[in-house]
Amino acid sequence: MPKSHRSLELFPEWLSSARQKSKSTDKGATPEELWQRFIQLIRDNVPPQAFKTWFEPLRFLRWENNTLTVQVPSQFFCEWLEEHYYGLLQRALVQVFGAKARLEYSVMLEQGEDVHQRTVRLPALRTPPIQQSLPLQNLSPHIPISPVNPRYTFERFICGVSNRLAYTAATAVAEQPGQTRFNPLLIYGGIGLGKTHLVQAIHNYLLRRRLPLRLIYVSSEYFTTGYITALQYNRAHEFTTFYTNADVLIVDDVQFLSGKEKTQQHFFHIFNTLHQAGKQLVFTSDKPPGELTELDERLVSRFQWGLVAEIQPPEYELRLEILRRKSADEGLELPEEVLHYIAQHVSSSIRELEGCLIHLLAKATIDRCEITIELAQEALVSLGRRHETAASSTPSSPHALTAPHILQTVANYYGLDVSVLTGKSRKREATQARHIAMYLLRKHLHLPLKTIGGIFGGRDHTTVLHACESIQQELTTSAPIRQALTAIEQKLGGFSRL
Template sequence: MQEKSYQDVWNNCLTIIRDNVTAQNFKTWFKPIKAVALENKTLTIQVPSQFCFEWLEKHYLTLMKKTIMREIGKDAKLEYNILLENSSDKKPYISKVPSSEQADIKNYPISMPISTYSSSIRNPFIIPGLQKININPQLNESYTFNAYIEGECNRLARSAGFAVSQNPGGTSFNPLFIYGSGGLGKTHLANAIGIEVKNNHPERIVLYVSADKFLTQFVDAIKDNKRNDFVHFYQSIDVLIIDDVQFLCGKEKTQDVFFHIFNHLHQNKKQIILTSDKAPVDIIGMEQRLLSRFKWGLSADLQSPDLETRLAILNKKIKKDGIDIPYEVVEHIAYSITTNVRELEGALISLLAQSSLNKKEITIDLAKNMLDKFVKNTVREVSIDFIQKVVCDYFDI
């Protein structure tokens, strides 16, 4: 007698299942399923999403196992191929997951209709024994704590971030809200936290995403009628890092879905890290219920780097790149660029480019000439340090 193919087995199963669920439920949950293999009495079916997999396991596990055992035998097993979407390029990939073994299924004749499985699992998004999905955290590996220069301007934020990375979700800094003007190191610090979490807790799912990317993904999910999949994907994250959260301002539907994701993560002691160019109290266009939650944890600001920090940043970059620059040139750049780290490093790169392209030695005169153009529209800091330097240079002391 010829053995049944996996298509025949699954088609026979669907005939039985159709008689035991409503027409709408059959169309929603079972029609999209495809049988893909039958080996060693293990039937593999492909489901369109993680959410679909978990719904089937929660509501229809007993029905499916009884039906499959009737077709294959008492040793029958069920496995899933779950189509998942890569968060970076949207290309689908497959996660292979065995069916939950929590239900004790006996091989006895099926009487119609079969009552559906009543699960004892309280949270439909958490299934005991479910394997973690391998998600690209989208972190910039060069943005580490070692590469992050600490100073008075960022000490609180850095210390809080490091504490979070050691015990994500287990500190009072949840959410950790990091704010400050552009170029002060918010993105670097957020990435450093994520990298340190992965180093200390490789089993945790970490995801860094800009608010703009989050918004785009949500719009795409709505267009594709995959809102539930979108929500569940983000609810499965252990450490969620959202950069420039202020870009959600004025986006009511996106704020609403983020509100529910935020609540789920926080209630399940998952870590949330947010960055913004403004403190929560100064953000306009964000729902009050979200702003109040932003204040649940710690809000830490990043300020413009002081002279000592600016010198340390420049010296670290020079050492890293193996460049030989006179100290007076480094000092002049540090005194001249007072706004943020991005412009400070940009000035150094511009100086190196001027020297390399024009085949000129790096001197204080070259630096002054370049910086006069670089900071033409920038108000320089007239500080005590700057005044002392000018006086000392003038009197050669």
């Protein structure tokens, strides 16, 4: 199959100069040595089980013409890596192979005894669709924006009772941006429930309609990075102009703006400018506006001007339909008993359902074995969930956990007594363990900050908040913290999110 190449700079020009120290590969290293550095960087930044499932099967093929070609077992490996590890792959590629490096997958297709090699470009490494949706001139191409997944469409979104309001509102906004009462539209809910899918579906729907609209989809982290870099390069006016010229602005995960006062002030100005001009605003968050601590009250108020729609964990019927649809997308018809088994044991998020299903498909592809309930049980154990019988009292999800269970598990992991964990010791290990315990109590039990503070000797709620936010931030920068949380959540019987 012929290859289609297009040159690409992975980072915008002025953002790249600020963030990338090295512009070229180490000329003294062989391609194989560079590959080992690349794969080690991946290993250091993902949980062990994720690395074993998704990265150990990768095989280095070649490095030539600034292109790294990697062999993968099947097409769905490409799609999974694209959807879940795009950012990590991009950063590792640039750090090891240089700023002009590109990544290609080579999928081995077997037909009888003949092996046919087909090269597939990583779709997420294409120029983001946002560039195509801004036909008007005088907008800088150097503002950092978030990639949009073309697979996230309304047609691929599976609707049920738990997400119907958010789905209906999103489709209404896509049909008439800026002309409904849903402005702004804020969709909130837990991790892996489909918030990003819905808001990117709005973007992709409008893109397909080819309307003369300027569309911007950006995560709050990208927005913050862009704002800080713009200040460093004295280009704040250009940054503001870029966003205030949008007809539809979609900002994902606005909770990450919490505590960033200057960024919030700038965001507030952009919000007002666009809303007064009748432009459509769409946001997502992991909690309702009223619970977004350390966020400017003026922003919280404005988020509530339109519609606030919650996405709840999927009900059983929706979980079953998701599994059927996803397996059909992969060209497989799983036995009904396997589908029901997974739907019964994985209930907290769509992402977990997909993760379990993909794990099954990966194992079946690599080991060439039939998908059975036994294989599904093995997948759940590998992903951190304990196999249960009907009579078992072992908690099957984080929601069945108790505070003492979490405290004891964290204490055991760090080799501490629970009294030390909840006490006043300021030793580094005790402090880190305490912060992780607070984070897990907040994440899995949804306890109020004041209640968590009481568990830890009457600490102030601001102390608990700081601890939780500290761990949340370290999850993006510290491999040891991620590894610790993964191990602890596995012991708790929860599902370690990849």
